[in-house]
Amino acid sequence: MSDSLKAQSAVLLDLKRLDEQSQRFKVGLRQLPDDIAQVEAKQKELEDNFAAARAAVAEAEKKLRQAEQDLKSKEDEMFKAEGKMMDVKTNEEYAAAMRENENRKAAKGLLEEKTLALMDDLEEQRQLLASLEKEHVTEKARLQAEKKHLLEQSAVLKVDVDASNAIRDGFAAKLDPKLQALYRKVTIDIDSIAIAYATAGACVGCHMKLRPQIYNETVGYVAIHQCGSCRRILIPPPTATSASTENVAASTQAD
Numbered sequence: 604m605s606d607s608l609k610a611q612s613a614v615l616l617d618l619k620r621l622d623e624q625s626q627r628f629k630v631g632l633r634q635l636p637d638d639i640a641q642v643e644a645k646q647k648e649l650e651d652n653f654a655a656a657r658a659a660v661a662e663a664e665k666k667l668r669q670a671e672q673d674l675k676s677k678e679d680e681m682f683k684a685e686g687k688m689m690d691v692k693t694n695e696e697y698a699a700a701m702r703e704n705e706n707r708k709a710a711k712g713l714l715e716e717k718t719l720a721l722m723d724d725l726e727e728q729r730q731l732l733a734s735l736e737k738e739h740v741t742e743k744a745r746l747q748a749e750k751k752h753l754l755e756q757s758a759v760l761k762v763d764v765d766a767s768n769a770i771r772d773g774f775a776a777k778l779d780p781k782l783q784a785l786y787r788k789v790t791i792d793i794d795s796i797a798i799a800y801a802t803a804g805a806c807v808g809c810h811m812k813l814r815p816q817i818y819n820e821t822v823g824y825v826a827i828h829q830c831g832s833c834r835r836i837l838i839p840p841p842t843a844t845s846a847s848t849e850n851v852a853a854s855t856q857a858d
């Protein structure tokens with residue numbers, strides 16, 4: 604057993620923990636744009652629904668105004684027709700004028716019904732808009748707060764990732780130059796955590812069995828090896844006696 608290898612393994616253990624923490628920040632950071640997009644989609648839906656309700660009220664108002672105008676025209680028409688009744692000379696003309704009058708009355712009745720129905724409709728649309736307006740205000744505020752929170756979270760996570768990377772670089776500097784170079788290379792190559800535990804004859808990183816010699820030398824602190832299949836740098840799992848070089852949790856508590 605080599606003490607220097609044991610010390611190097613302890614540094615690798617710290618690096619593994621830091622990388623895992625950093626990975627969690629990165630996963631959170633990757634998820635955030637989707638979460639923000641979801642909130643933005645809800646915001647758009649809310650605005651669209653509200654705009655549609657307002658358009659429905661405007662449309663109902665327009666229809667009602669038209670119906671009121673039609674009714675007014677019909678009333679004017681009837682008023683004029685009544686004036687002309689005075690000029691009829693024959694019984695036939697009188698009968699014809701009376702028939703026209705009846706027709707106009709019937710048409711006026713229909714227009715009155717239509718106007719009343721449109722008034723009811725407009726009232727209904729206005730009530731709907733009023734209730735939606737209340738919901739719109741609270742929901743809009745809620746979504747704005749949700750988005751603000753997500754953006755803040757994103758900023759915090761970015762700082763966390765940077766801080767975590769800075770601490771990691773400090774730890775990596777404690778490795779032998781060759782091991783340090785290997786650690787950086789594997790980190791880039793596999794774009795994941797470069798260090799894995801070797802337990803029960805296997806690599807925990809990829810769950811593949813290790814050659815007995817590789818395994819025994821790793822857990823016996825005889826040599827530092829890479830997993831033959833996932834290329835991760837292997838270290839023995841932490842035990843009560845294999846304390847890390849420094850308290851990683853304490854050094855990153857600032858975030």
Ligand SMILES: [Zn+2]
Nearest residue numbers: 806809830833
């Ligand atoms: Zn592996």
